[in-house]
Amino acid sequence: MTAMLEVAALGHTYQGKDGAHTAIDDLSFTVGAGELVCVVGPSGCGKSTLLRTISGLVRPSRGAVSLHGNAVKGVPDDLAVVFQDYSRSLFPWLSVQKNVEFPLRSSVGRAKRRARAAEALEWVGLAAAGRKYPWQLSGGMQQRVAIARALAYRPALLLMDEPFASVDAQTRFELEDLLLKIRTEHDTTVLVVTHDIDESVYLGDRVLVLSTSPASVVADLRVDLPAPRDQITTRESDVFVGLRAEVARLLNVGKPSPARRPAPGRRAADGQAARWAAEERAEVERGAAQRLAR
C-alpha cells in the first residue's frame, strides 16, 4: 500500500517561560492511501501536538512529516481537519450550505462550489438542511455539517481530533457508522485521534497506541474485523473484545509485559520493539551482575 502520510522520527519541544517541554519524541508511523488509522494515548501525552505538526500548524523540532511524498512545511492544500467542538468551528451567521462552501471560496468557482457543497451535504444525510443555520440543528447534525465541509474540500487526508466526543452516545454511534460509510464509498484516508478505546477498535484498520508524554508509538495494532462493521455484532465479537483489552492494557501500563506483547499478527512499532529488547537485555545483565556480586 502506498504511504499517504509518513511521520518519521518526529519530535517536538515547546520552549516556555518555565523551560523546555518535550511533547513528542521519536514518533514514527505511516498511513497508507485509503486507510483509517486511530490514535489513542493517555491524556496530555501529545496527541494534539502530533496533529498540529501533521497539519503544518506547528513546525516540529525534529524529524519530518510528508504527505504523498512531499515534506509538510506549512498547511497542505489537500488536508482537512474536523475538530471536537463543532459549535466553534461553524460560522453561526452563515447558512449550512455557505458554511460547507466556505473553504472552497478562493479555489473553486461559484457554481462548482455550490454543487460540491450540496453533494457533500447529501453524503452526510443533510441534503435538505442547506438553507438552515447551524444553531437550528442538533449537535450531531452540526458535526455532520463540519464533516461535510471537510469532505467538500476533497482532502487527500482527513484529520479528526476527538470528532465525536461532544455528542451523546446514540449520535456517536451514528456518526461512527457515517464515517465508515464515507471512507468506504469515497476511499478517503483518515487519521482519527480519540480517547475512546472502543471507538478506536470499532473504526480503525489500525490502532496506534501512544506512550505517556513525550509521546512515542508503543504499539501499532492491526484490526482484523470484517466489514461492514456493526455496532452490536462487531462489538460482541471475540476479536473486538480481545483488541479492546489489549489497547486498555497498553494504555494502563505504558508498555506491555512480555505476556502482554502483541499476539502474532499484530506488531509493536519497530523502535519500541528494539527498546523492549534492549530493556530486557539490561535487566538480564543487571541480574547477572547482582548474582556475581553475592
Ligand SMILES: Nc1ncnc2c1ncn2[C@@H]1O[C@H](COP(=O)(O)OP(=O)(O)OP(=O)(O)O)[C@@H](O)[C@H]1O
Ligand atoms: N503551546 C504549548 N506550549 C507549551 N507546552 C504545550 C503547548 N501545547 C501543549 N503543551 C504541552 O505539551 C504536552 C502535550 O500536549 P497535547 O495538547 O499535545 O496533549 P494531548 O495528548 O492532545 O492532550 P489531551 O489528551 O488532554 O487532549 C502537554 O504537557 C501540554 O501541556
